[in-house]
Amino acid sequence: MQTKVVLVTGAARRIGAEIARHLHAAGANVAVHYHSSVNDAAELTMELNRQRPDSALALQADLRDLDELPGMIDAVVEQFGRLDGLVNNASTFYPTPVGAINRDQWDDLITTNLGAPLFLSQAAAPALRKANGAIVNIVDIHAKRPLRHHPVYCAAKAGLDMLTRSLARELGPDIRVNGVAPGPIMWPEQGSDEALREQIIAGTALKRRGEPRDVAETVLFLLRDGGYITGQIIAVDGGRSI
Numbered sequence: 001m002q003t004k005v006v007l008v009t010g011a012a013r014r015i016g017a018e019i020a021r022h023l024h025a026a027g028a029n030v031a032v033h034y035h036s037s038v039n040d041a042a043e044l045t046m047e048l049n050r051q052r053p054d055s056a057l058a059l060q061a062d063l064r065d066l067d068e069l070p071g072m073i074d075a076v077v078e079q080f081g082r083l084d085g086l087v088n089n090a091s092t093f094y095p096t097p098v099g100a101i102n103r104d105q106w107d108d109l110i111t112t113n114l115g116a117p118l119f120l121s122q123a124a125a126p127a128l129r130k131a132n133g134a135i136v137n138i139v140d141i142h143a144k145r146p147l148r149h150h151p152v153y154c155a156a157k158a159g160l161d162m163l164t165r166s167l168a169r170e171l172g173p174d175i176r177v178n179g180v181a182p183g184p185i186m187w188p189e190q191g192s193d194e195a196l197r198e199q200i201i202a203g204t205a206l207k208r209r210g211e212p213r214d215v216a217e218t219v220l221f222l223l224r225d226g227g228y229i230t231g232q233i234i235a236v237d238g239g240r241s242i
Helices: 014-025 038-051 066-080 103-131 151-171 194-202 212-225
Strands: 005-008 029-034 056-060 085-088 134-138 176-182 233-236
Touching: 005 014, 005 066, 014 029, 014 038, 014 085, 014 212, 029 038, 029 066, 038 056, 056 066, 066 103, 085 103, 085 212, 103 134, 103 151, 134 151, 134 212, 151 176, 151 233, 176 212, 212 233
Parallel strands: 005 029, 005 085, 029 056, 085 134, 134 176, 176 233
Antiparallel strands: none
16 A cells, blocks of 8 residues: 555544554555544544654545535645545434434435545546546445434435445446445444344344454455455445345
């Protein structure tokens, strides 16, 4: 990954931050996108730049404003001179029980989980094509296994699953496009029932929760090593999907 440049959305915290750190440790320069987590993004970029000067850039954008997205790509190319990888990690997640779904929830969940990856990929395509680069979308096992009370989120991730395969066909042979579908890696920040957590872990083949590093390592593999892999969704879920 030496000299490579990767933009990671939603990279200030949680799994996104682990992906950014992992790619950086492999030698990549990293653009850290954030929406509102300005302090976390600043701390992460300072951390990475202390390790290797001028190797990390923080970029603020509301991904729901689709008109802003080409400017993000322009900023990365202006800073680093190229773009080799795009990781569409940013996501919104919350329940939308049928009967209480409103238009704002629909717009938010569909745009952040599906629309932003599409329009960012479209904007990034010319730079990625020059570099024979790659896109990795962070999907979800709930793209195929519906989660109770989350129909809009699940529909958006199911769309991202198909978008991954469609973009692989549209952007090949110059750009590879794949996805990672995490299982029980990190629990939602708003909390979840302990009994439900135990039930979810018991439903995996490995009988344990995964770590953010498991996702980051798979993203790195797809960007760096998977030269003949495109249009695939890799489940990093401890076997829950089986």
